[in-house]
Amino acid sequence: MIRLSLRKRLHSAAGEMELAADMEMAEGECVALHGPSGAGKTTLLRMLAGLAAPDSGRIEVAGVAWYDSGAGINLPPQKRRVGLVFQDYALFPNMTVRGNLEYALQDPRAKSRVDEILEMTHLTEMAGRRPDTLSGGQKQRVALARALVSEPRILLLDEPLSALDQGLRGILQEEIAELQKRFRIATILVSHDLGEIFRLSRRVLCLEDGKIRKQGAPSEVFGGSRMSNKIRFTGVVLEIKAVDVVRILTILVGNEVVRITSLPRDAEGIRVGDKVMIASKAFNPMVFKVEPEAGPGPRKPA
Amino acid sequence: MQPFDLEPIWLTLKLAAVTTAALAAISVPFAWWLSRAPSRIRLPMHALVSMPLVLPPSVLGFYLLLAFSPAHGPGRFLLERFNISLAFTFPGLVIGSVLFSLPFMMNPLVAGFDSLPRSLSEASYVLGKSPWRTLFKVSLPNLKPALLSGVVLSFAHTMGEFGVVLMVGGKIPGVTRVASIAVFDEVESLRFASAHFYALVLFALSFAILIVLFAANKKLSKPF
Numbered sequence: 001m002i003r004l005s006l007r008k009r010l011h012s013a014a015g016e017m018e019l020a021a022d023m024e025m026a027e028g029e030c031v032a033l034h035g036p037s038g039a040g041k042t043t044l045l046r047m048l049a050g051l052a053a054p055d056s057g058r059i060e061v062a063g064v065a066w067y068d069s070g071a072g073i074n075l076p077p078q079k080r081r082v083g084l085v086f087q088d089y090a091l092f093p094n095m096t097v098r099g100n101l102e103y104a105l106q107d108p109r110a111k112s113r114v115d116e117i118l119e120m121t122h123l124t125e126m127a128g129r130r131p132d133t134l135s136g137g138q139k140q141r142v143a144l145a146r147a148l149v150s151e152p153r154i155l156l157l158d159e160p161l162s163a164l165d166q167g168l169r170g171i172l173q174e175e176i177a178e179l180q181k182r183f184r185i186a187t188i189l190v191s192h193d194l195g196e197i198f199r200l201s202r203r204v205l206c207l208e209d210g211k212i213r214k215q216g217a218p219s220e221v222f223g224g225s226r227m228s229n230k231i232r233f234t235g236v237v238l239e240i241k242a243v244d245v246v247r248i249l250t251i252l253v254g255n256e257v258v259r260i261t262s263l264p265r266d267a268e269g270i271r272v273g274d275k276v277m278i279a280s281k282a283f284n285p286m287v288f289k290v291e292p293e294a295g296p297g298p299r300k301p302a
Numbered sequence: 303m304q305p306f307d308l309e310p311i312w313l314t315l316k317l318a319a320v321t322t323a324a325l326a327a328i329s330v331p332f333a334w335w336l337s338r339a340p341s342r343i344r345l346p347m348h349a350l351v352s353m354p355l356v357l358p359p360s361v362l363g364f365y366l367l368l369a370f371s372p373a374h375g376p377g378r379f380l381l382e383r384f385n386i387s388l389a390f391t392f393p394g395l396v397i398g399s400v401l402f403s404l405p406f407m408m409n410p411l412v413a414g415f416d417s418l419p420r421s422l423s424e425a426s427y428v429l430g431k432s433p434w435r436t437l438f439k440v441s442l443p444n445l446k447p448a449l450l451s452g453v454v455l456s457f458a459h460t461m462g463e464f465g466v467v468l469m470v471g472g473k474i475p476g477v478t479r480v481a482s483i484a485v486f487d488e489v490e491s492l493r494f495a496s497a498h499f500y501a502l503v504l505f506a507l508s509f510a511i512l513i514v515l516f517a518a519n520k521k522l523s524k525p526f
Contacts, residue, residue, distance in 0.1 A: 051424050077427040084428045090421035094443035103439065104429045150429050 001026060002154060002186055006047055006057035006067075010210060012038045019043055019210035025154075027062075028184035032197040032218070035207035041190045042087075044207070045156045048188070049084045050077035061153055081106075083152030083185070085160050089143040091131035097142050098127040104149040114149060120179065121145040137168045144176065148183060155180070155187040161196065173199045194222060232279045237272050251276060306499045309476055310484035314504075317392070317467075317480055318460040321399040322407075325456050326449075328400070329407040334437055336408075337415035348412070352405045359402060363469025366398050370470070390472045395480075398470040403459045407452040414448025415441065447522040454515040458508055 002025040010019050019040040025031055033041045046052035047067075048059060056069040066075045092100050101114045118124045121141045131139060140160060147155060160176070161169045177200050180187050191197050197204050198218045206214040206221060214221050235253035242248075247267035249260045260278060270276060336347055354362060370389040371377045380386045388394035418441060426436040442449065464482045471478030473487055481500045488497035 049424075049428050051428070077424070078430045078432065080428075081430070082428055084425070086421045086425060088419060088421055090419065090425035092422060092425075092440050092444075094440070103426075103431070106430060146425075146429070 001063075002059075002061050004048065004057070004059045006044070006054040006059065008040075008043065008047065008052075008054045010040055010043060014038060017210045021207070021210075021212055023205060023212065023215075025186050025188075027186055029203065030180055030187040030189060030201045032201035032204040033188055033190045033207055034192070034197060034204055034221075039207045040210045041207055042158055045084065045158055045188065045190060048080075048154065048156060049082045050075060050080050051084075081151065081153045083147030083150055083155040085140075085143045085147050085155075085157045087158050087160075087162065089131075089139045091139060091142055091146070093131055096128050096130055097123055097134070100131070100142055100146050101149045104146045106151055117145050117148050120182075121148075121175070136164050137172060140164060140172060141175070144179070148179065148185075152185060155183075155185045157187065157189045157191075159190050159192065162192070169193070169196065176200060194218075197222075232277055234275060234277050237270060237274045237276055240267060240270065240272060249276075251278065253278065306496050307475075307484075310479050310481040310500060311503055313476070313479065314461050314481040317395055317399060318457045320396050321403060321460045322453055322457045324396060324400050325403060325407040326453060329404070329411055329452065330437075330442070330449075333408050333411035334415055334441065337412050351408045354402045355405050359463070359465025360469055362402060363398065363466040366394075366401070366466070366470050370394055389470065390474060390478060392471075392477055395467055395471040395478055398466040399460045399463060402463060402466045403456045406455040406459045410448045410451040410455070411445070414445040417448075418444055447519050450518055450522060451515065454511055454518075458511045458515075461504065461507060461511075 003023075005022040006019070008019045010017050017040075021040070021044055023031070033044065035041055043052055047054045050066070053074065054067065054069070057067065058065065058069070059067040061080075065071065065073045066080050067073060092103065095103060098114060098118070101117065102108070102111065105111070105113065115124075118127055121144065123138070123141055123145055126134065126138060131142065134142065140163075144157075144160065157176070161172055164172065173196055180200070187200075189196070189200055191200075202217060204215065204218045204221050205212050233253045235251040235258070237249055238252050238257065239250040240247055241250075242264075245264070246261050247264055249262055249267060249270070251258050251260060258278070336344055336351075339347070367389055368374055369376045370380075370387070372381045372387065377388065380388065386393075388397065422440055422444070423433075423436050426440045427433070431439070462482060463480075464486070467478065467480055468483055468486075471480075471483075473479040473483045479487070481504050485497050485500045485504070488494070488500065
């Protein structure tokens with residue numbers, strides 16, 4: 001069980017705010033941390049890792065106090081056994097992939113653990129390469145593998161996939177889910193990506209202005225308008241054309257341009273540049289699997 | 303043509319080597335600490351370390367001489383406690399050279415430590431490694447160009463020192479009469495041939511050292 005209750009004053013771009021987080025996690029659970037930038041997500045992870053000092057509070061992991069302002073306990077990062085995957089990966093440029101992993105070993109004789117994890121993360125073939133010769137997805141894998149080698153009690157992933165393209169993200173999300181299940185390590189995942197949160201976590205905490213505003217299963221937290229049995233998208237009107245008795249609206253939804261036929265009555269009052277919602281509930285939508293596009297994945301290693 | 307006395311050249315090289323080694327040993331931990339010190343400490347320390355760049359060498363030499371003198375605190379303490387006198391000795395020269403070449407070692411190193419992403423050392427701490435292990439296994443190996451600049455520039459600058467050496471060491475042959483002093487000494491005695499000799503050796507050595515530095519930096523600055 002992991003319990004934390006932390007307070008810290010933050011000086012952010014938006015002024016002073018108090019970060020106040022209380023949460024509990026079970027062993028093996030994966031909790032997502034969601035919220036706007038500057039809400040204190042990264043600071044929370046850094047306090048857990050021992051890289052930032054809270055003002056007050058307590059962190060307890062499996063019955064051991066890592067931090068307790070009342071008792072004057074504050075374990076240094078070295079004593080906490082946290083697997084932290086940095087946003088910039090923080091791979092050691094002077095070491096090979098294998099060197100990075102071996103550096104993380106708690107027992108330097110346990111070299112077989114390195115081989116095992118290299119294999120699991122599909123890195124065996126690039127074990128001898130230096131980080132600067134790797135692609136973004138490969139670097140991400142090395143960072144995760146290095147964190148796993150250190151036998152962490154808790155895994156902290158700070159927007160681990162934010163620098164990667166969509167296709168690669170999907171592949172790595174699956175890999176992370178698999179590894180997380182296999183090692184059964186309590187994991188906190190900071191993410192802006194709803195897909196990622198749904199895939200990897202059963203519980204999500206929404207951090208806003210330093211406070212946990214909402215928590216629960218992803219489908220509950222992101223429920224309401226976003227979750228329903230009908231399909232809705234919002235988009236921006238690019239063009240309105242009158243054709244015979246109908247109006248054809250060209251709308252930008254995300255990065256896709258779609259054409260919608262509508263009745264003049266419905267299109268009345270809509271101008272180019274307006275934000276509109278496209279909704280449909282009359283039909284049963286069809287779902288197709290889309291193969292991830294680019295990037296070396298586990299099935300087609302580079 | 304009479305053979306020139308090579309002793310000042312050897313003495314110069316010895317002084318430069320000892321000074322550089324001492325500077326590296328002092329500056330690596332000092333620069334590491336300074337690069338993460340709060341700016342209220344960092345700023346004055348940076349200015350202090352850089353003073354030899356702007357201060358006349360004679361000023362530093364003058365104060366060192368006073369400090370080494372048995373008539374004053376530190377010098378008297380050393381003499382009475384350890385029976386050591388530093389004025390006009392080789393160890394005294396080394397201390398003066400270390401102080402005078404400090405910015406040439408410190409500045410590249412501090413800039414190097416600053417340029418390393420903080421997350422590198424943090425990643426090492428989180429993986430359970432001590433600050434010292436992190437320094438030697440992670441930070442320093444990624445600072446080879448900075449370290450090389452520091453070592454080479456300190457060496458070259460110590461070879462070219464004149465004012466501090468003259469003030470603190472005088473020109474005792476075989477003890478403190480280094481090549482740069484020898485040039486001055488020979489000119490003063492109107493022995494231009496040997497003055498030329500020492501001057502040309504210093505010129506050639508300094509040139510060669512800088513060439514090596516620039517060539518190596520070009521190679522090292524390519525990422526691993």
